[in-house]
Amino acid sequence: MALPSTYAGTALAGMFSHVAFFNKGEHHLYAPLYVKLFFTTLVGATAALSYIHEVAWTTALSTALKLVGSYLLGVYGSLLVYRLFLHPLNKFPGSFYARISYLWLALQIRNNLHVKLVELHQKYGSFVRIGSSDLSVLSPKAIEIVYGPNSRCIKGPIYDMTWPSVSLHLMRDPETHHARRRIWSHAFSDKLIRGYEHRVRGYRQQLVDQFTEMEGQPINVRKWFNLYSFDVMGDLSFGQGFGSIERKEYHWAIKLLNATTDFVGLFLPAWTSLLLARIPGAMGDFEKFLEFCGQRLMERFKNDPEIPDISSSLFVPLKGKDITEITPAEENILYGDARLIVIAGSDTTSGALSTIFYELVRNPEEIEKLRAELAPCVDKDQPDGEFLHSKIAHLEHLNGVINEALRLYPAVPSALGRLTPPEGIIIDGVHIPGGTHILCPMYALARSELAYERPHDFISERWYKSPELVKDKTAFAPFSLGSFNCIGRPLALMNLRTTVARLVMEFDVKMAPGEDGSKFLGNAKDKFVLYLGDLDLVFTRR
Numbered sequence: 001m002a003l004p005s006t007y008a009g010t011a012l013a014g015m016f017s018h019v020a021f022f023n024k025g026e027h028h029l030y031a032p033l034y035v036k037l038f039f040t041t042l043v044g045a046t047a048a049l050s051y052i053h054e055v056a057w058t059t060a061l062s063t064a065l066k067l068v069g070s071y072l073l074g075v076y077g078s079l080l081v082y083r084l085f086l087h088p089l090n091k092f093p094g095s096f097y098a099r100i101s102y103l104w105l106a107l108q109i110r111n112n113l114h115v116k117l118v119e120l121h122q123k124y125g126s127f128v129r130i131g132s133s134d135l136s137v138l139s140p141k142a143i144e145i146v147y148g149p150n151s152r153c154i155k156g157p158i159y160d161m162t163w164p165s166v167s168l169h170l171m172r173d174p175e176t177h178h179a180r181r182r183i184w185s186h187a188f189s190d191k192l193i194r195g196y197e198h199r200v201r202g203y204r205q206q207l208v209d210q211f212t213e214m215e216g217q218p219i220n221v222r223k224w225f226n227l228y229s230f231d232v233m234g235d236l237s238f239g240q241g242f243g244s245i246e247r248k249e250y251h252w253a254i255k256l257l258n259a260t261t262d263f264v265g266l267f268l269p270a271w272t273s274l275l276l277a278r279i280p281g282a283m284g285d286f287e288k289f290l291e292f293c294g295q296r297l298m299e300r301f302k303n304d305p306e307i308p309d310i311s312s313s314l315f316v317p318l319k320g321k322d323i324t325e326i327t328p329a330e331e332n333i334l335y336g337d338a339r340l341i342v343i344a345g346s347d348t349t350s351g352a353l354s355t356i357f358y359e360l361v362r363n364p365e366e367i368e369k370l371r372a373e374l375a376p377c378v379d380k381d382q383p384d385g386e387f388l389h390s391k392i393a394h395l396e397h398l399n400g401v402i403n404e405a406l407r408l409y410p411a412v413p414s415a416l417g418r419l420t421p422p423e424g425i426i427i428d429g430v431h432i433p434g435g436t437h438i439l440c441p442m443y444a445l446a447r448s449e450l451a452y453e454r455p456h457d458f459i460s461e462r463w464y465k466s467p468e469l470v471k472d473k474t475a476f477a478p479f480s481l482g483s484f485n486c487i488g489r490p491l492a493l494m495n496l497r498t499t500v501a502r503l504v505m506e507f508d509v510k511m512a513p514g515e516d517g518s519k520f521l522g523n524a525k526d527k528f529v530l531y532l533g534d535l536d537l538v539f540t541r542r
């Protein structure tokens with residue numbers, strides 16, 4: 001029905017649309033639209049061919065498929081030639097297949113991007129191409145250039161993975177992000193942090209009570225610190241914890257959330273999750289979690305707490321409004337931010353607590369040093385052996401221990417993806433073209449002699465007494481830098497310092513019988529946030 005020249009024409013049209021349209025700018029947000037267009041065109045072309053040429057629909061469909069197929073062949077043929085031979089990133093080393101697509105890497109990793117990047121940098125050096133437009137750069141100097149306050153890089157397309165559902169964290173446009181961040185920043189003033197310190201204590205007491213009850217028995221700290229941090233962040237987000245420590249189990253909503261994180265760890269391109277989200281039921285668990293957050297948030301909206309929580313600051317722009325007056329756009333960002341408080345603050349804090357205690361039991365002298373430093377700060381006026389954060393915030397060894405754990409086990413170990421500005425950027429004298437999706441693998445950098453002496457050793461003193469063990473301080477950015485950095489840093493540090501101080505002063509702690517820590521690191525998963533494996537420790541009251 002169609003001549004070979006017609007197929008050649010559609011193939012040429014495909015090539016042209018790649019060069020003139022698809023090869024420019026970002027297209028991932030339109031992935032669902034393109035799929036719809038594909039099927040609409042197919043159906044339309046089948047109907048038109050069948051009507052005009054008066055042939056059976058099967059014959060028309062076969063011709064339509066060939067026409068659409070030759071168009072796609074043109075698009076993808078042109079794309080392939082461009083990526084293999086003309087792409088500006090071709091000057092960087094890496095697997096040949098990485099030139100074709102980032103899917104090459106995504107299909108290899110099993111929630112272990114952090115380890116894979118260590119291997120790739122060992123093989124190829126500081127600059128490694130990991131996808132058609134993706135580059136991993138292992139260099140202390142890169143951190144400031146890519147993430148620092150003067151960086152012109154913006155967040156990469158992966159941050160669009162739940163679009164149109166957004167949160168502060170997922171806002172890519174610098175101006176929109178800045179406006180939302182100003183609202184958030186009120187939540188982390190010194191005054192409000194002191195209020196959170198008060199709120200957190202109740203949950204820490206529950207944790208101490210549970211550890212006391214389980215005295216002498218193996219305690220999986222990965223799980224227990226996680227229950228603790230979820231209760232804390234639930235409280236600061238929704239005005240009440242999840243009741244996890246008391247129940248000794250995860251709340252059902254957190255179980256749903258945990259079930260979805262494996263998908264995040266596949267690091268598939270954003271368009272895949274945008275397409276998946278259109279399949280009814282495919283994001284079921286995540287949607288139920290969102291619904292739960294929404295309900296809790298609306299309950300919280302009706303009840304102002306005596307001591308403000310983080311949501312108190314996020315509700316400020318809605319002052320004077322009734323719940324029924326909240327617009328869908330306001331609801332979207334509020335729900336997103338409520339879920340962000342829980343997600344951003346929980347696994348990160350609990351991961352840090354677990355790695356700190358993992359290193360403390362492996363290096364018992366660290367516990368003695370901490371106790372010696374903390375002893376003068378014990379405050380008889382504080383209830384239940386609690387430490388006042390202002391009295392311990394500047395302790396050098398305590399901060400050294402925390403920094404060293406955050407260095408070796410960064411909460412976000414690899415996937416802080418950024419997009420370079422049109423003019424590109426220069427790192428260590430090398431020009432990185434504009435529009436490159438770049439990441440600096442923090443886990444690999446922590447293990448690199450480019451940045452540290454004895455990088456694999458846990459040495460708290462490198463952060464105060466022995467600065468010569470840090471070759472380049474700019475490599476250390478566990479909370480990231482610049483305008484997209486961790487806004488919850490003061491809260492995280494307050495919680496880490498006061499929790500470590502109290503547990504170390506109240507308990508002796510050691511590995512449980514049969515525990516060697518191999519599961520803890522061996523089963524660690526990079527799912528954007530680093531999730532450690534199980535670790536059984538035994539706590540006994542001093």
Ligand code: HEM
Pocket residue numbers: 168169170181340341342344345346348349352406410411412416478479480483484485486487488489491492
């Ligand atoms: C040890 C604990 C923590 C670590 C190591 C940590 C680390 C980080 C890092 C590396 C980022 C940058 C992520 C990115 O660019 O994609 C980030 C962002 C963020 N963190 Fe944390 N975090 C911690 C705890 C917390 C806590 C307790 C909160 C409290 C709510 C929090 C809230 C946030 C938010 C809201 C963002 C997004 C900021 C923005 O995009 O403007 N984090 N965090």
